[in-house]
Amino acid sequence: MGKNVEQCPLCAFRFFTDYEAPRAQPTHVANADILTPEEDNASRKSVAMLLERKSTVDAAIARAEAQITRMKATSARLEDEIYTLRAAYHPVRSLPDDVLYSIFDWCNPGLAADQTARTHFSSLDPSWTPWRLSTVSRRWRALAQGYPRLWTTVYANVTLRYAAVPRARVIDRLREYLKRSRDASLTVWLAGALNPEDIIPLIRDVACRIRLLETEVASTVLAGLEGASFDRLEHLRVDFERQFEDSANVAPDSDLVIRAFKDAPRLINFEHNDGDCRIPIDIPWTQLENTSLWYCPFPGLTAAPLKNLRVLRIVTELTGTVHWEDPGLRVELPFLDTIHIYLSSFLSIGSIFRHMNAPSLRHLALAAPSDDVPEMDWLAQVPESITDLTVACARMEGMAPEAIMGLLQRARRVQNIYIGLNEDVLDGVLALFRASQPSELLPELRTLRTNAAKKSMHFVQQLVQWKMSGSERLRSVVLHQGGESTEDWNAEQASGQFTASTQELDADLEVRFEENEIIEQPDVFQTRLQRNRYY
Template structure:
């Protein structure tokens, strides 16, 4: 459409009075056309609305009938039950929540609810949390929640038929007068099902466990694993762990305990039947601790061990009995050792008297008194076929680390090296540097490099080697996985050089600290300052 004002459109031009009258006359016909078009659009929209409603009615009719022939309605009952069981978490017990299976399965429809309630396996795993009451809350509200938990626990486990049970009880410790009574109620609710306990986890006070001390080994014939995390209370100094008769269950093969009021040697366990053992004491000054000598006694009682985790505390004056007969652990596959105190004493006393020819996985952690003269030869001799190693760098000096790596068995496939988040070492005393990395790098100068079969290397927070040294190391080996967490900035981007290896199957994960973001905001200090870092 042409207009004598075309050159003025879209500008800031202000027309004269005569021009305003001309513009109004010019717009009379277009305004009439717009009105006709609006009427047509309204009619079409009304017709479209009618068609949309008709389509929705037909869609609902079709969907309702298609639902009748849906394949899921024709699934056999046993298939639906297996699907429901597959929804149950396998890495933990089920929570008392409508967001978690099996409860959520019964909220889809009435038939699914009937199926879930009639499938005992769905209700054989349960995590029970003690309700807590803030100091400013009414006791009545807390007691109502407790009663609800008790009723749910009884109903839940009552649906489990004759299935073996996996139960975890999570208590808290506050100093309100009704705490112990609360925990006692919860653990008492589990007693009617003791004959079907299979995997039990207790995070509670010893005084609560003492309330079920009347249980005997005969009362828990199906019990296979027990995990106890003791919440410390001052009155537990004289805790009688030997009174817990249920720990003598004949089928118990896995035992985990963490606390500070027990003596490991007094625990009433059938040690000879254990295949998995974990003792992680909360060490306190003057309290009981597990020494190397006591660890040897435990090992001698557990000839069937497959995996073991211990916290060992040896002092500077711990007596040594090197030269005693060698204790053989023919089935031990995994050893996780945390050392507190004098590492050299632990290594000398423990490993010089042990032999575990089947050990494949070894983890060495701790906060030990540093000793540059510590020798790892006893361990290296005791574990000739180790495949994976996980160590803390704090336990080594540079010479001892180099010697340790050189002495590792050729069967080693994986090495993980970590450093505590809080750096205890002085600045400039980093250990894992270019020289250490070079000892793992095959070269013409090294006829037999350390760990010739190495496939996986992971280093976390203790990387003082250069990017160039890392590049040479990776290119010189046929590795499957390399994970490096640097605490310094990138010096050289080596990933383009390694792209062919990545394309051939190498999993490469190199992470550097993010660059610092400088902010120069004129809003700083004002309550309504924008969040954008660009301001």
């Protein structure tokens, strides 16, 4: 037998690369002949030699596997050392301080570049962001603690279930934020059962630095802010939280909010929730652009200097009317672009339009749960400049179709319309459509939204046929769930049939069905409007 011997360069083990073991003669295997003594002795010696050789090879394999295990462990340790050493010259470590400061800004919602959005890109809890950044490294700790802007978003929230110790910790943390923010402008959220004796002195001391303020506290806290100077305040949101009041049924004084924040000459956005609120004539909010009154029982409007007002939102489901301190007053609002109103009746809405002139109005949304008042002459005061129109009312037994028809005839610039009216009213409007010149109605209409109720669908089908028969611009129809389906009417199925019927017009018209109902309740209306809030 021939063999070629080589030696392992690592362990000096000698192994065979070409080895032929002795084999019994084929004739012995085939014939089962008895081996001669010489052949038997030779075979036994070969077996003993091979067993010895196999044990040597097995021992070498064990040594090799042990060596491989040690080498793998060494490789893992080297990998850890490489990772550690590479971290020393990681690009983040080489970033200059000003770049890290910019990164820190993105962790702070109060410093967002777009103040119309409250969301921010940080995965950190915004109320603990500075503390979290301080735990990364000694350098980050020094930068975070020495960067005032990082400490400018202040949360002070104490729920009723907290004990005195957690409440004290909230105040201590608030003091730390105010101290480290130095002279930077502040974004402050106050909520919960805050002790007026603790919170009022702190807020008064920094009032001149607050840029955005949200409060959901007891009226006693607001009362303690009277006379404070809010020189930088631009965004103000006040919620009346009844659970924090001594008397749950007593709303704050109607002028409490105004008195507390009267000295805020830079105020741009004002939002008030669940409280009686008026804007007195002598208020120095000359820069006010955005006003939202949510669930205020009796919103009051005056001839306050609101010449810069661009957005007005009023949402309430409570009874009562929007009243003016001077019945003969007429307010000029030259820059007003958007009006969103949900009131108890269209009579209340009419009281607003009869007293204002808004020649630049573009976006108008009107909604009321019901109305049994036929006087809709105020619709004639709606300016012709509107491009986006929403009219929603679930039940308007006394509302004349002629009033809606008059509004549609005036709105010649409307491009997007959102209609959610009583079906009988729509039926009357459809009859007036047939008696008029359809081509003269809504000539710029591009998007139509309405519910998919039975009579509404008839209205939509007729309108689409009229608009698509000529060179009109209608491009999209959105149908909403129009109440519960009946045995002979299924809204989604009807929408599919409508889509098929539009294809016969050979027009490039997009038709969509959405399961959400059209605006009927104030909470739905408010949710839609809050998408465009200032934070």
